[in-house]
Amino acid sequence: MSEIRFVVGVDVGGTKIAAAVVDGQRRLLGRVQRPTEVGDTARTLASIADAVRQAVRAASLTLADIAAVGLGIPGQVDPVAGVGRNSVNLGWRDAPVRAFLEAELGVRCAIENDVSVAALGESHAGVGRGLPSLVYLIMGTGIAARVVIDGRLYRGVNGLAGEIGHLVFDPDGPLCKCGRRGCLEAIASGPGIAARAREGLAAGRRSALRDVLVRTGALTTHDVFATADAGDAWAGEVLAQTSRYLGQAVATLLMLFDPAAVVLGGGLAHSGPRLIQGIHAELARQAETSLVLREQYRPDKVVVSPLGDDAALLGAAALVLSERKQLYQEG
Amino acid sequence: MSEIRFVVGVDVGGTKIAAAVVDGQRRLLGRVQRPTEVGDTARTLASIADAVRQAVRAASLTLADIAAVGLGIPGQVDPVAGVGRNSVNLGWRDAPVRAFLEAELGVRCAIENDVSVAALGESHAGVGRGLPSLVYLIMGTGIAARVVIDGRLYRGVNGLAGEIGHLVFDPDGPLCKCGRRGCLEAIASGPGIAARAREGLAAGRRSALRDVLVRTGALTTHDVFATADAGDAWAGEVLAQTSRYLGQAVATLLMLFDPAAVVLGGGLAHSGPRLIQGIHAELARQAETSLVLREQYRPDKVVVSPLGDDAALLGAAALVLSERKQLYQEG
Numbered sequence A, B: 001m002s003e004i005r006f007v008v009g010v011d012v013g014g015t016k017i018a019a020a021v022v023d024g025q026r027r028l029l030g031r032v033q034r035p036t037e038v039g040d041t042a043r044t045l046a047s048i049a050d051a052v053r054q055a056v057r058a059a060s061l062t063l064a065d066i067a068a069v070g071l072g073i074p075g076q077v078d079p080v081a082g083v084g085r086n087s088v089n090l091g092w093r094d095a096p097v098r099a100f101l102e103a104e105l106g107v108r109c110a111i112e113n114d115v116s117v118a119a120l121g122e123s124h125a126g127v128g129r130g131l132p133s134l135v136y137l138i139m140g141t142g143i144a145a146r147v148v149i150d151g152r153l154y155r156g157v158n159g160l161a162g163e164i165g166h167l168v169f170d171p172d173g174p175l176c177k178c179g180r181r182g183c184l185e186a187i188a189s190g191p192g193i194a195a196r197a198r199e200g201l202a203a204g205r206r207s208a209l210r211d212v213l214v215r216t217g218a219l220t221t222h223d224v225f226a227t228a229d230a231g232d233a234w235a236g237e238v239l240a241q242t243s244r245y246l247g248q249a250v251a252t253l254l255m256l257f258d259p260a261a262v263v264l265g266g267g268l269a270h271s272g273p274r275l276i277q278g279i280h281a282e283l284a285r286q287a288e289t290s291l292v293l294r295e296q297y298r299p300d301k302v303v304v305s306p307l308g309d310d311a312a313l314l315g316a317a318a319l320v321l322s323e324r325k326q327l328y329q330e331g
Helices: A041-058 A097-105 A114-125 A184-188 A190-202 A209-216 A221-229 A233-257 A273-289 A291-296 A310-321 B041-058 B097-105 B114-125 B184-188 B190-202 B209-216 B221-229 B233-257 B273-289 B291-296 B310-321
Strands: A006-012 A016-023 A028-035 A068-073 A076-078 A083-087 A092-095 A108-113 A133-139 A143-149 A152-154 A262-265 A302-304 B006-012 B016-023 B028-035 B068-073 B076-078 B083-087 B092-095 B108-113 B133-139 B143-149 B152-154 B262-265 B302-304
Touching: A006 A041, A006 A114, A006 A310, A016 A041, A016 A310, A028 A041, A028 A310, A041 A092, A041 A097, A068 A097, A068 A114, A068 A310, A076 A108, A083 A097, A097 A108, A108 A114, A108 A310, A114 A133, A114 A143, A114 A152, A114 A262, A114 A310, A133 A233, A143 A184, A143 A233, A184 A190, A184 A233, A190 A209, A190 A221, A190 A233, A209 A221, A221 A233, A221 A273, A233 A262, A233 A273, A233 A291, A233 B233, A273 A291, A273 A302, B006 B041, B006 B114, B006 B310, B016 B041, B016 B310, B028 B041, B028 B310, B041 B092, B041 B097, B068 B097, B068 B114, B068 B310, B076 B108, B083 B097, B097 B108, B108 B114, B108 B310, B114 B133, B114 B143, B114 B152, B114 B262, B114 B310, B133 B233, B143 B184, B143 B233, B184 B190, B184 B233, B190 B209, B190 B221, B190 B233, B209 B221, B221 B233, B221 B273, B233 B262, B233 B273, B233 B291, B273 B291, B273 B302
Parallel strands: A006 A068, A068 A108, A133 A262, A262 A302, B006 B068, B068 B108, B133 B262, B262 B302
Antiparallel strands: A006 A016, A016 A028, A076 A083, A083 A092, A133 A143, A143 A152, B006 B016, B016 B028, B076 B083, B083 B092, B133 B143, B143 B152
16 A cells, blocks of 8 residues: 555543654654543544644644544444444443544544554564564553454454453452452552552551652552662562562463563553563563473563554554554454 | 365374375265374384375275375474474474375375364364354363464464463462473363372372272272262362363463354363363353453353364364465464
8 A cells, every 4th residue: 555645643542642643654743642531422532533633734734645544542442333332431432433533534544442553553663563473461550462463463253352451360359340359450550559559558568658648648550669669668569569460461471372572561561670670580480490481481572662652653553554454363 | 275185184192093084075084093103203103104094095095096194293393394393192303294204105294283283173174164263272181272263273483372281270289291380281181180189088088089099090080070970079079170270271261362262172071061061160150250251251152172083183184175374373
């Protein structure tokens, strides 16, 4: 499709919308960002359309120059119908994203789940270029994996492949919003880490985190990791346990998908070197005793996303830069 | 490839070799079986060639009628080089299977791991026909899963995708031959079940299994399951715990691959209804609390292999009935 000169990639989040014009060489032009208006589907959709217009203007282009718009949307997405089925972050159900935007902008649109789009971005424009397979593990407010095989997204029959965030890693752990106890997401996501840190304080652990909690009224992952870096024992334990859980998760992905690379994305992947070092330490420990994992794990196969936030923009652009059949495994 | 009229499918096991002529409609003709001669690679290869000749004779054909031979081989296989890399069951390393058989029989040959071949058989000629994806879980002396997406085998970069037998399900469990403790294979395979039953006896559990052990000098899975069926409490507990472990394994496969079907194969899958009922009970219990698994699990999606031993023969034939590019995912 060498005739396509410009497309727009959009990353729709619960708090902000990023958009950029992307050219045929997958370069980002005219990158913009604006707040997401939530609570009213029509207003949210209108703010997405505005972000597209802003990006086009920022690239000194007009909508007539744009061949198509690709969008990454949080929550459950029906890419065939072009509908956002359900998003807790955006507060919508069955939002007619494609129909609205195509009418509003007069440009062809395609949508996909935001994490899937980031995985496609890593595969088409990041570490995954030229690799036969890639697993993208997002570690942030939520935890989920997405699998790209031969450049194409493997969604599963319900679009639920890679839901490692809802595998149970601690049967006695806290209740997850999926309904089970001790899911990876309930214990090792941002909110899960903060909750585990608070639990220790409630159980009487001495820690500088107690003062932070009293001062701010809430703990964040950043508080826990910064306090750990300052030498606090309990915060250090929470961080170490988190990297063990996430290391186990990566080991599970390596064992089951045996991919060419695992790319770590999301806020936790970019929270500093200590968590990532801990993940590698857990993988090295497991590979030492496991004949299978020893073949599957190499430190340079498990890497922090070099694209960061650009992964979703580039992946959203890839949705419309590539033919649909080049993007999806049938399974 | 409608011009192909006959191929031979071969299932090479540690104790016996099965072979059959397969026609273009995937019907089995002239099925034969003979003991495997192990301990000497040249003799093992010669006995495989003999099995092929016997099958061809049994179908009232000659080797001149055979377009190609496909073989399922235990252990690590390099399908591109046509070499059996390593097989504990056959006691060989770097066995030149394809070169030997092509010279001996004068017919084109293709080889693949035996479990992968059974998965292809289920996909091409069994429950997987027409489905976008399938996970085949073999539960016998070993435990492993194989993934078929869009009719093609997803091998992973090291040919080690689906190695769920070496995920840890009980950190305090017995040592596995892979080097780790409490792998699924160490606790829920045939030998793992017998070992757990013996452990209970050693710890003083009263059970009719004690008499079996004294009488025969060893316990088998069949002993444990038959004694459970006769109402023995400890044997019943071992069986129930086994189905919980295997149910968890199927839940993990559903969560990560979200396949259209999970096919259960191997000796344990055909050990009677009680284990399978227990696996479904565990899945139903988990689906009750998990929003994700509730979408992924339906009783009719997890089925015992209807092809049984024929799966490997039909899959081996599929290796040569289909084009290579139709059989493999690049990942």
